[in-house]
Amino acid sequence: MTKLSIIYYSSYGTAHAMASRMAETAEAQGAEVRLRRVRETAPDEVVQSVEGWAAHAASVADQPVAEPDDIAWADAVIMGSGTRYGHVTSQLQAYIDTLGPLWQEGKLADKVYASFTSSQTLHGGQETTIVAMLTTFCHFGGIIVPPGYTDQTKFNDGNPYGVGVVTGQGGVDDTANTALDHLVTRVLTVAKRLGS
Numbered sequence: 538m539t540k541l542s543i544i545y546y547s548s549y550g551t552a553h554a555m556a557s558r559m560a561e562t563a564e565a566q567g568a569e570v571r572l573r574r575v576r577e578t579a580p581d582e583v584v585q586s587v588e589g590w591a592a593h594a595a596s597v598a599d600q601p602v603a604e605p606d607d608i609a610w611a612d613a614v615i616m617g618s619g620t621r622y623g624h625v626t627s628q629l630q631a632y633i634d635t636l637g638p639l640w641q642e643g644k645l646a647d648k649v650y651a652s653f654t655s656s657q658t659l660h661g662g663q664e665t666t667i668v669a670m671l672t673t674f675c676h677f678g679g680i681i682v683p684p685g686y687t688d689q690t691k692f693n694d695g696n697p698y699g700v701g702v703v704t705g706q707g708g709v710d711d712t713a714n715t716a717l718d719h720l721v722t723r724v725l726t727v728a729k730r731l732g733s
């Protein structure tokens with residue numbers, strides 16, 4: 538059974554919906570899945586001052602938060618974050634910054650990695666955000682599995698780096714779900730080929 542961790546940060550629920558879709562698809566394919574939200578680091582008064590942010594935070598309050606062990610445990614990791622000025626969220630980066638001891642022990646290496654994002658606008662920085670996560674995976678010694686155009690459906694969402702959802706244009710629609718299913722299936726297929 539391939540062990541897959543899906544680790545993401547979401548303020549308003551888009552990355553949460555994307556991660557949940559991949560978790561369901563992976564479980565249907567027999568994988569053991571850890572779906573883990575990254576801990577909120579913004580001050581509570583800031584979160585509570587934004588309606589959509591507060592509502593999403595309340596809806597996931599009882600769900601487990603990501604710990605470093607969730608990567609050490611996994612054969613494959615899919616990481617996701619909304620786009621912030623063309624980069625990953627500080628919340629996801631704060632989680633990544635707790636991984637130093639595992640990195641030092643070599644426990645982040647030799648796993649399959651992929652990433653996903655969402656942004657408000659079409660050219661608002663999805664590629665740079667996804668590639669920022671891929672850069673981190675290089676430092677881990679990870680085996681990066683981008684979707685490329687390895688399936689005809691990739692010509693519909695058009696993102697060979699990972700999966701990106703544009704919240705201002707359709708959000709997590711059928712095209713996005715197809716791309717998410719393709720990404721997680723590809724990650725599991727490669728992990729299995731590597732013996733996981």
Ligand SMILES: Cc1cc2nc3c(=O)[nH]c(=O)nc-3n(C[C@H](O)[C@H](O)[C@H](O)COP(=O)(O)O)c2cc1C
Binds near residue numbers: 551622623704
């Ligand atoms: C501080 C901040 C910076 C953002 N920067 C960008 C950006 O550079 N490009 C963009 O298209 N959207 C940007 N957005 C919009 C978010 O990317 C979008 O709301 C997010 O992807 C939604 O994901 P979530 O629902 O998982 O939180 C920004 C939002 C915030 C709050």
